[in-house]
Amino acid sequence: MYSPNVLREVPMVVVDESHTPLSRQYIRLLDATPQVHVQGVIADMPQAHERMKEGKATGIVFLPEDFETKVSRGEESVFVSYNTTMAFLSYATIKEATSGAMLALDTSVRPNQVVFLDADVVQPVVNTPSIPVQGIALYNENGGYATYLIPSVLMVIIFQTMLMVISMQCGKEYELQIRPFWSATNYNSSWGWAISMVIGKSVVYVGFYALFSVFLLGLLPLVFDLPHLASPLLLVQLLTPYLFGTAFFGLACSPFFKDSDAPLLLIAFFSVGLLFLSGISWPLELMPWPWRLLHCLIPAPVGVLAFVKANSMGADLSDISREMMLLWGQCVGYFVLACWGYKRKCHP
Amino acid sequence: MIMNDLFNVFCRELQRMNSRRIYWVACLVLPLFSLVFMATIFGDGQMKDLPIGVVDEDNTSASRHIVRMVDATPELHVTQHFANETGARKAMQKKEIYGYLLIPSKITSLCYYYHNAMLSVGGELRSTFETILQEVSVTPIVTEAIGLGENESTLTSFLMPVSETEYPTYNDTRNYAVYLSQPFFFVFLQILLLLVTTYALGSESKFGTSDEWLESAKGNMGIAVMGKLLPYTLIFITISIFANVVFFKWMQIPLPCSLWTINGVTILFICATQALALFLYAIFPALSLIISVASMVGSLGATLSGVTFPVLFMDTPVYGASFLFPIRHFVEVVQSLLYLDGTFADYWPNITILLIVCILPIVLLPRLKHALITHKYDSIE
Numbered sequence: 187m188y189s190p191n192v193l194r195e196v197p198m199v200v201v202d203e204s205h206t207p208l209s210r211q212y213i214r215l216l217d218a219t220p221q222v223h224v225q226g227v228i229a230d231m232p233q234a235h236e237r238m239k240e241g242k243a244t245g246i247v248f249l250p251e252d253f254e255t256k257v258s259r260g261e262e263s264v265f266v267s268y269n270t271t272m273a274f275l276s277y278a279t280i281k282e283a284t285s286g287a288m289l290a291l292d293t294s295v296r297p298n299q300v301v302f303l304d305a306d307v308v309q310p311v312v313n314t315p316s317i318p319v320q321g322i323a324l325y326n327e328n329g330g331y332a333t334y335l336i337p338s339v340l341m342v343i344i345f346q347t348m349l350m351v352i353s354m355q356c357g358k359e360y361e362l363q364i365r366p367f368w369s370a371t372n373y374n375s376s377w378g379w380a381i382s383m384v385i386g387k388s389v390v391y392v393g394f395y396a397l398f399s400v401f402l403l404g405l406l407p408l409v410f411d412l413p414h415l416a417s418p419l420l421l422v423q424l425l426t427p428y429l430f431g432t433a434f435f436g437l438a439c440s441p442f443f444k445d446s447d448a449p450l451l452l453i454a455f456f457s458v459g460l461l462f463l464s465g466i467s468w469p470l471e472l473m474p475w476p477w478r479l480l481h482c483l484i485p486a487p488v489g490v491l492a493f494v495k496a497n498s499m500g501a502d503l504s505d506i507s508r509e510m511m512l513l514w515g516q517c518v519g520y521f522v523l524a525c526w527g528y529k530r531k532c533h534p
Numbered sequence: 535m536i537m538n539d540l541f542n543v544f545c546r547e548l549q550r551m552n553s554r555r556i557y558w559v560a561c562l563v564l565p566l567f568s569l570v571f572m573a574t575i576f577g578d579g580q581m582k583d584l585p586i587g588v589v590d591e592d593n594t595s596a597s598r599h600i601v602r603m604v605d606a607t608p609e610l611h612v613t614q615h616f617a618n619e620t621g622a623r624k625a626m627q628k629k630e631i632y633g634y635l636l637i638p639s640k641i642t643s644l645c646y647y648y649h650n651a652m653l654s655v656g657g658e659l660r661s662t663f664e665t666i667l668q669e670v671s672v673t674p675i676v677t678e679a680i681g682l683g684e685n686e687s688t689l690t691s692f693l694m695p696v697s698e699t700e701y702p703t704y705n706d707t708r709n710y711a712v713y714l715s716q717p718f719f720f721v722f723l724q725i726l727l728l729l730v731t732t733y734a735l736g737s738e739s740k741f742g743t744s745d746e747w748l749e750s751a752k753g754n755m756g757i758a759v760m761g762k763l764l765p766y767t768l769i770f771i772t773i774s775i776f777a778n779v780v781f782f783k784w785m786q787i788p789l790p791c792s793l794w795t796i797n798g799v800t801i802l803f804i805c806a807t808q809a810l811a812l813f814l815y816a817i818f819p820a821l822s823l824i825i826s827v828a829s830m831v832g833s834l835g836a837t838l839s840g841v842t843f844p845v846l847f848m849d850t851p852v853y854g855a856s857f858l859f860p861i862r863h864f865v866e867v868v869q870s871l872l873y874l875d876g877t878f879a880d881y882w883p884n885i886t887i888l889l890i891v892c893i894l895p896i897v898l899l900p901r902l903k904h905a906l907i908t909h910k911y912d913s914i915e
Contacts, residue, residue, distance in 0.1 A: 262691035278657045295695045307684045317671040325651040334653040448556040451729040454829030498651040501627040
């Protein structure tokens with residue numbers, strides 16, 4: 187769906203009131219950037235706004251009447267870019283292009299501007315180099331949207347579908363009042379029965395989902411050219427607590443699953459929310475603390491974060507130790523809760 | 535007479551809702567939860583004090599001055615100093631920092647690294663670094679020239695003959711809460727509404743009460759459906775209007791049009807979403823299948839609403855498919871109203887499509903009635 191991955195040739199319009207070689211040079215430079223495409227040069231601002239309303243343009247660059255005059259007088263010439271904030275992705279794309287074109291124009295104009303400096307300053311200024319600045323993106327180097335979002339979505343899919351399977355099964359059992367075929371009478375204590383129920387069930391779910399994960403996290407990234415930096419061993423180390431944590435979480439919730447369809451409704455609803463909670467779009471550090479706490483209590487957001495770190499950023503086990511500890515902690519916590527839930531089912 | 539039947543079905547549905555907790559959870563608790571979630575998760579909506587690191591190999595007063603300049607920007611906060619790049623890379627992988635600045639000895643260049651696996655943070659870092667370092671990069675020239683007695687403004691216009699002023703339209707501080715809270719709340723709400731509607735319809739055949747349902751409407755399918763869905767319509771409309779009040783009045787998200795225009799569009803959107811759920815259910819009235827379809831349609835709506843990745847840039851088939859989702863049209867109308875001072879002339883096509891979606895299920899009502907009477911889908915799992 188996000189197959190273009192990055193925004194290219196975002197449509198823009200230019201209002202050129204200057205009509206000079208300099209303004210035309212800027213328009214050429216802007217159009218030459220891969221990020222935007224100059225749709226047209228428009229006579230005035232109201233018409234340009236009209237274009238934006240029609241959805242034919244995402245941004246406007248306004249080149250004022252004195253655009254070139256000011257430069258030739260040695261004053262600072264300012265142009266205006268009206269940039270839509272409707273989607274921050276297009277905003278950033280346009281900004282990159284307008285300021286990139288501006289820097290290119292500045293570089294080409296600067297040598298002519300030497301005449302405006304004091305004669306005795308010219309030589310030292312021209313000889314003093316500016317410090318070259320370079321920006322380098324680490325991980326997801328070309329800023330792709332699919333390469334950013336899809337790995338996280340895959341992890342959420344695993345969590346959500348496993349919960350759905352568990353809820354449907356438990357709901358069905360409740361509806362039909364199926365007694366577990368493994369009768370509790372064989373056991374001396376109800377705890378023993380509960381523990382073996384929980385372990386037995388989760389091993390089946392985890393086994394099934396381990397296969398599913400090989401396909402989802404192992405194969406899909408290769409096929410669709412998504413990041414796949416993590417070693418298989420690390421993925422196994424990460425997925426073990428993730429899958430068990432999810433299974434125990436599902437079983438711990440099972441006392442609430444009293445219908446085979448209703449839980450689906452609740453679970454499906456949370457998908458987008460879980461992505462938000464993982465902190466891959468809005469940084470965790472800036473979330474209010476109750477949401478940070480919730481982040482730590484659910485396997486999915488923690489798992490997503492660990493997976494992104496391992497798979498998209500090439501982190502090793504020690505780099506994701508915080509997430510691993512949380513995941514194992516959740517495993518233990520939800521295991522106890524799940525057993526307790528089953529124990530109560532045994533003696534209602 | 536008809537009103538009477540409608541009232542009967544309506545009351546019957548209220549009783550059904552009251553008999554099970556799931557309805558109240560889905561109709562009140564979850565919408566209010568998502569409202570609180572979307573209204574608070576972004577804090578004050580500004581990306582600020584993002585933790586970054588510094589590798590200062592120069593370690594002179596000049597380099598420390600640069601570090602102070604970077605730290606002084608509201609967006610960035612220097613939390614760690616590293617002796618070499620390896621340490622900085624490690625901290626990046628641990629996600630302790632979102633980027634770092636490398637100052638080699640003698641300050642021969644400035645290199646900033648930013649984290650793009652988290653795209654929104656990466657973008658913010660890049661543009662902040664770019665702006666501040668542009669200023670820093672010319673400091674040697676400025677120091678030199680000012681030392682020689684050159685006028686500062688002459689120098690600025692020499693260095694930057696052409697510069698840019700930026701007017702971000704509408705959301706001028708680029709507040710994430712302004713950008714995402716409102717649209718994403720409705721993305722959540724439409725998922726929920728699709729599911730609740732499907733569940734309410736499907737639970738009749740699931741629990742074998744469809745005959746009773748038709749009877750209460752005296753066999754009139756239109757009345758049966760309307761009476762059944764009306765309680766949900768009313769509840770969701772009330773919540774939506776409340777949400778709009780929270781967003782535009784309490785959180786003070788700028789609203790260039792009247793609140794009632796937005797509310798009007800929202801009401802139409804709620805009706806269209808319910809109609810879509812009814813339509814999907816009528817095509818194949820088996821609850822367990824359609825509830826999965828509904829949850830998929832709802833989740834796809836999150837993508838195809840075009841809030842984060844503009845739909846225009848997706849592949850043509852996907853772009854075409856996005857027109858089938860009410861949320862897409864709702865988002866477009868609201869964006870037109872908020873961002874572009876749009877008038878009815880600008881967004882009437884979206885409104886028309888929403889209206890068409892509202893009446894679309896009528897053609898399938900006979901099919902749905904037939905399915906209910908014959909019970910032929912009841913046992914499909």
